[in-house]
Amino acid sequence: MLKKTGKIAWLLGALAVVGGCATVNPEHDYAQVVRHITQATGQENMYHPKDDELVAGLVEELLQNGISADDAVQISLLNNPSLQAAFMDVGMARADAIQAGLYTNPFLNVAGLLPDSGGLANIQASVAQNIAELWQIPVRKLRAERSLDATIVNLARTAAVLAADAKVTYYIAVGSDERLRIAQGNLEIATNLLNLTLTRQTAGAANELDVNLSRSIALDSEIEVEQARLVAAGSRRELATMLGLTGNADVLVLTDSLPTESPETLDSESFIQLAKTWRLDIQTAQQTVAAAQANLEYEQRLVIPQVQVGLSLERSERTRQGGRDILADTARTSIANGRLTAPDIQPRSQRLSAKGQDFIIGPSLGITLPIFDQNQAQIAKAQLALQQASKARDGLDRAVTQEVRSSVDRAMTAWRVMRMYRDKSIPLAQRNLDLSQEAYRAGRASFLSVLEAQRFFLDTRRGYVEASQSAATMIPELERTVGLPFDRFLSEIDEPTRPNQPAEEVTKP
Numbered sequence: 001m002l003k004k005t006g007k008i009a010w011l012l013g014a015l016a017v018v019g020g021c022a023t024v025n026p027e028h029d030y031a032q033v034v035r036h037i038t039q040a041t042g043q044e045n046m047y048h049p050k051d052d053e054l055v056a057g058l059v060e061e062l063l064q065n066g067i068s069a070d071d072a073v074q075i076s077l078l079n080n081p082s083l084q085a086a087f088m089d090v091g092m093a094r095a096d097a098i099q100a101g102l103y104t105n106p107f108l109n110v111a112g113l114l115p116d117s118g119g120l121a122n123i124q125a126s127v128a129q130n131i132a133e134l135w136q137i138p139v140r141k142l143r144a145e146r147s148l149d150a151t152i153v154n155l156a157r158t159a160a161v162l163a164a165d166a167k168v169t170y171y172i173a174v175g176s177d178e179r180l181r182i183a184q185g186n187l188e189i190a191t192n193l194l195n196l197t198l199t200r201q202t203a204g205a206a207n208e209l210d211v212n213l214s215r216s217i218a219l220d221s222e223i224e225v226e227q228a229r230l231v232a233a234g235s236r237r238e239l240a241t242m243l244g245l246t247g248n249a250d251v252l253v254l255t256d257s258l259p260t261e262s263p264e265t266l267d268s269e270s271f272i273q274l275a276k277t278w279r280l281d282i283q284t285a286q287q288t289v290a291a292a293q294a295n296l297e298y299e300q301r302l303v304i305p306q307v308q309v310g311l312s313l314e315r316s317e318r319t320r321q322g323g324r325d326i327l328a329d330t331a332r333t334s335i336a337n338g339r340l341t342a343p344d345i346q347p348r349s350q351r352l353s354a355k356g357q358d359f360i361i362g363p364s365l366g367i368t369l370p371i372f373d374q375n376q377a378q379i380a381k382a383q384l385a386l387q388q389a390s391k392a393r394d395g396l397d398r399a400v401t402q403e404v405r406s407s408v409d410r411a412m413t414a415w416r417v418m419r420m421y422r423d424k425s426i427p428l429a430q431r432n433l434d435l436s437q438e439a440y441r442a443g444r445a446s447f448l449s450v451l452e453a454q455r456f457f458l459d460t461r462r463g464y465v466e467a468s469q470s471a472a473t474m475i476p477e478l479e480r481t482v483g484l485p486f487d488r489f490l491s492e493i494d495e496p497t498r499p500n501q502p503a504e505e506v507t508k509p
Helices: 002-020 027-041 049-063 069-079 081-100 133-202 208-242 268-278 280-300 326-337 348-355 376-441 447-482 486-494
Strands: 107-113 122-130 307-315 359-367
Touching (some): 027 081, 049 081, 133 280, 208 447, 268 280, 268 376, 280 376, 447 486
Antiparallel strands (some): 307 359
């Protein structure tokens, strides 16, 4: 009997060792996240949970000589606290996947029942394991893996959106700095007009009204400088927040200027196909549907949640036996035999049987009978969740079509407006201002004509900066809408690759 119980203990110990071998290592999952982010943003260096101590040094190195728009994207992917926190979701999802593949621990039950007459206790013991997990674990693990896949792609989508936002915020900050320089230039122009008017007043060619109008324009320009300075400072602080920086944002050196060149035309229909292939939120929706399908299969297998098999053991109680009077037994035996005779000696097996020392061991079976609860509610809920995920995926797929068309339309309009300002409005306004000032000095034009020409010139300069800023932000907006870096659009149209292809295998533009 001791040998049998020893084997059982050894088996339980072996199972414990096997179960203890499961470890949570999300390195492969982090590599998948990096591959997706690189595919969507073109950036290869980004945050990794094991590199926390290196991030500060990398960011400091990038900031040393000023930052470009691409540097801003890289810093955001390295140093943004929200993105860093989101990486933990992948580790937790991997832990859930590991947990889903583990069997529940066997259940051990031990009882000791003491006889009222004294003696040794009745020992009852049983160990049982739920074998229903043999057909539940594969689907349960599949459900967790699909949820992990969705978490990975969703994190990559978050990073891609952050990269686009960082680039947009960068160009907004550059545009705000440019507007500040334009406002300062406008103040200089207004001051020159005021000085010219004062000079003409001294010569008797201008009146007090002309001077006051010039002075009001100079004052408005000075107010505009203060407002532009505040907007520029706010834009820089917003950029610093997105990059995870705590230093003074005013000292940030932005090396890129607003782009002045842009494509003449874009094919929205080709971009729609690219977006449906590469956008990470569409891939996340597909993974969510797969996870919902796996969850439905798991709930269907929970109709009988537990089937327990095990081993039961019982040792009968050992009651206390009365003490034996050897002399009285000898006397009785001798009288009966007519001579001195020793009393009978009881064999050990009979003595043990009389004391109740039998061991009983055998298999046990327990099953949950699905009479009242057949998991109908959870199965129905899982079915509805699957339908909901499918509808959400289809809705996103339809919305992407219009979103891409709208984004392309906005981009083309912004670029056309920027080119019209650059090629037509700015030269015309500059020429009108020069001609009016020259005529005013020569006395051939009135002050009002100079004033109108200057207002047109100042408004045109402001409009050009705003148009240039809008045109610059359209590039990251298109990247966000399509799900690819802008410089890969045409190459993907010519030579499409698969979205699940590793980054090192994707054709570089």
